Amino acid sequence: MTYGAANLNDDGTGAKSTLASTVYHQLRDDLLSGALETESKLRVEWVVSKYGAGASPVREALNRLASEGLLGRHDQRGFFIMPVSATELEELTRTRCWLEERALRESIAHRTAEWEEQLVLALHRLGRASRLSPQSSSSLNPEWEKVHRTFHRVLISACRSHWLVGFCDQLSDHAYRYRQMANDGESIQRDDFAEHRLIAENALDGNADGAVQALIDHYQLTAAMCMERFRQGEAPAGPGKRAQR
Template identity: 90%
Template sequence: MTYGAANLNDDGTGSKSTLASTVYQRLREDLLSGALETESKLRVEWVVSKYGAGASPVREALNRLASEGLLGRHDQRGFFIMPVSAAELEELTRTRCWLEERALRESIAHRTAEWEEQLVLALHRLGRASRLSQQDPSSIDPDWEKLHRTFHRVLISACRSHWLVGFCDQLSDHAYRYRQMANGGESVPRDGSAEHRLIAEYALDGNADGAVQALIDHYQLTASICMERFKQGEVSKVAASAARARR
């Protein structure tokens, strides 16, 4: 599929900024969903061919993604997809808990009636949605994911710091990348709806300590599930390599 075709001007040329934004969004979605193999090199020519844009807007998109930590960059050797690791997942979860604790405490301290209504609505919509896709029960439904993101964003939206919310959003993106890679069935029993409901109830009651602990428990359980799936994947790779070596 060639993206950006609709952005061509009458003279057949495309808006560089529009094309760069289109490539950025499409490539970002593929990176976060795990559709592209980690540690692979991303040659400009390959991205140009896959996403249907010129080299200049592609480089702009790649540089933007590198600044967000989704791509790495070798001097004179181009870009590569950032690898995943158990150590990074642990650090990511720890940092996310630190920042969102502060954001949630501030949000509860400065809560308003409008914020409470938005939180109740976000929780209600999330609770009514199906987490797994009807077309592919082994994958997360994109609509559920949007509602899930909205719920967590509303929780901290009253913290009065767009910088803090922005940092939390960036960490949330990276955590989503790990969740997508680890998807394939949860071996640890959990009730996600109950977890979200508990966080919201504490927040609405003004119980910052309870809300923070429930949120941290929620994130740490998710991380432990991802960690287990991640390690299982590593074991499978080692076994496959050993099998190939015996042939």
């Protein structure tokens, strides 16, 4: 598929920027969903062909994704999809718990009536959404993912630091990638809505210690579910085909 030029300036930079943004978002979605196999090399020519854009916007998109840690880069040898590992997942989860503990404590300390209303609404919407896809009981529902992400974002939104929220968002993206590739560890049963409700209730009551512990337990259980594939000696692999080398 190719994309028409938009916001075209006299020198064409507007169109390039638009195309780079389009490629960035589509490739980012594919990376996070596990549609591209890890450790595969991404040739510029292959990305150009797959996403229908020129080499210049493709390189811009690849560089942007590399800066976010979703792609690696070899000097003079191009880009590759970052591998996944149990060690990386442990570090990711540990760091996420550190940062979100601070963000949640600050959010509770500076909570407002508006924040409370947004959190109640986010929890309500999460409870009404179906976690599994209507098309496949073995995959997550994209709509549930949206309201799930909104809940966690609202939870820390009153922390008064857009930097901290941004770092938490980035870690959330990487955690989502692991969940998708590990198929969310289907072998372990959980009541995910009860976990989210416990976090919200403690936060709304102003119980920062209780809310933080519930949040950490929630993230650690998710990590344990994703780790199941590693314990079985299988590196999580996305559902898509291997990218060209």
